[in-house]
Amino acid sequence: MPWHARLALDYSAEQQRSVARFRHDGPLRILQSLYPEGDAICHNVLVHPPGGLVGGDTLDIAITGTAGSHGLITTPGATRFYRSEGEAAVQRTQITLAADARLEWLPLEALCYSGCQAENRLRMELAPGAELLGWDVTALGLPNAGLPFERGSLLQHIEVPGTWLERGRLDATDHRLLQSPIGLAGQRCLASLFFVAGAPISKARRATLLDSARALADAHPLAMSAGATAPHAEVVVLRVLAPVVEPAMQLLRQVWQAWRAELWQLRSATPRIWSM
Numbered sequence: 001m002p003w004h005a006r007l008a009l010d011y012s013a014e015q016q017r018s019v020a021r022f023r024h025d026g027p028l029r030i031l032q033s034l035y036p037e038g039d040a041i042c043h044n045v046l047v048h049p050p051g052g053l054v055g056g057d058t059l060d061i062a063i064t065g066t067a068g069s070h071g072l073i074t075t076p077g078a079t080r081f082y083r084s085e086g087e088a089a090v091q092r093t094q095i096t097l098a099a100d101a102r103l104e105w106l107p108l109e110a111l112c113y114s115g116c117q118a119e120n121r122l123r124m125e126l127a128p129g130a131e132l133l134g135w136d137v138t139a140l141g142l143p144n145a146g147l148p149f150e151r152g153s154l155l156q157h158i159e160v161p162g163t164w165l166e167r168g169r170l171d172a173t174d175h176r177l178l179q180s181p182i183g184l185a186g187q188r189c190l191a192s193l194f195f196v197a198g199a200p201i202s203k204a205r206r207a208t209l210l211d212s213a214r215a216l217a218d219a220h221p222l223a224m225s226a227g228a229t230a231p232h233a234e235v236v237v238l239r240v241l242a243p244v245v246e247p248a249m250q251l252l253r254q255v256w257q258a259w260r261a262e263l264w265q266l267r268s269a270t271p272r273i274w275s276m
Contacts, residue, residue, distance in 0.1 A: 002056030002087070003027055009061070011042060011101070013068030018042040020071060028059060037269045041070045045273050046107070048079070053091065055084030055117060061093040065101030065130070072104040074271045078139075078245075079107065081154070083115030088155075090119040097130035097198070102264070105134035106256070106271070109189075109245045112140050114150045114172065121157040126198035126234075133260060135252050137191040139245050140170065140178075149188065160196055164235045187225065187241040191248040193255055195263065200233040205263075212258045213238045220251045 005026030012019050017039035022030045027049045034043040048059065065071060081089050091110075097103055110120055124132060136158060141149030153171040158164075170177070177183040184190065195201075195209060213228035217238065220226065225241040238255050242248035257268045 002054070002058070003050060004058050005048070006060045007046070007062070009044070009046075009063045009071075009073070011063075011065040011069035011071040011103070013066065016040065018069045018071060020044050028061070034272065036272065037266065041072060041266075041269075043072045043074075043269075043271055045271070046073055046075050048075075051077075052080030052082050053089035053118070054082045055087035055089055057089045059091045061091070063093070063095045063103065063105075065097045065103050067098050067100040070102040072269075072271065073106065074273060075107045076273050077108055079110045079120075081110065081112050081116040081118035081120075083113055083152070084117040086117070088117045088119050090121070092119075092121045093123070095122070095124045095132065097124075097126045097132060099127040099129035099198070101127075101130045103132045103134070104260070105132065107135075109137040109139050109191075109249065111142065112138065112149060112152065112154050112170075114141055114147060114152055116152040116154070118153070119155040119157070121155075121159075123157075123159045123161070124196055125161060126196060128199040130198040131263070132196045133194075133256060133263070134196070135191065135193040135256065137189065137245060137249060137252065140172075140188045143188055144244060158192070158194075160232075160235065163232050164196070166192075184241060185225070187243055189240075189242040189245050189248045191240040191242070191252055193238040193252045193259075195236045195259060197234045201230075201236065206230050206233075206236055208262055209236045209259055212262060213255045216254050216258060217251060220247075220254070222247055222251055226251060
């Protein structure tokens, strides 16, 4: 039987403390709230106990943040899209932030197994004054395990309505896209780190973010397949291609730490679950 799961996670600021409350239907959970940086920032781990999605499964995640709140969300492991005989496996995430809310959306990678029919959708709506740091990391197949991405497809959709849209279908049979030097060039991991604001980012602030991302990328082994741009006045993006997940994630974490220090004067605070 397919799983149909929903999670609503709401952040609010109460007496200078960011508080998370959630409601769920089906196999989606939030673990205990943690405060490794103090009361102002609430760290949470989103858990999907089945461990992956097959054809017909649907996960709907709705996240809100009210004024003054700051949430950080990650996952304990990869999201896995397994082989499907027909129906799509769908994950939809909707993030809505009020003015003066902050969110860090940092799930670990999505793994697309050969034969999957997957859709991964992320939609972000920010009021003026809201800010979001997030990333999206996707791996096609498991090359280190000898399991290449030979069949199936992924529909990837990342959107800030009216501001920024990245949408594409990666099909295992589209060899021109997967192998061409103007496509994925044979790489099997594609990753993006993004800073999104609810109002135009000042030119000086955008330049600072771009300069730091480019400096870190230039010093990294993935320098030739990484680039930072500002596709809109409210968005700054670092994009990376890599043969496997680990080097891409390493670069994203370096830039994420630099950006949160530059944007919010916050020290590095790696979620505990990443080192377990």
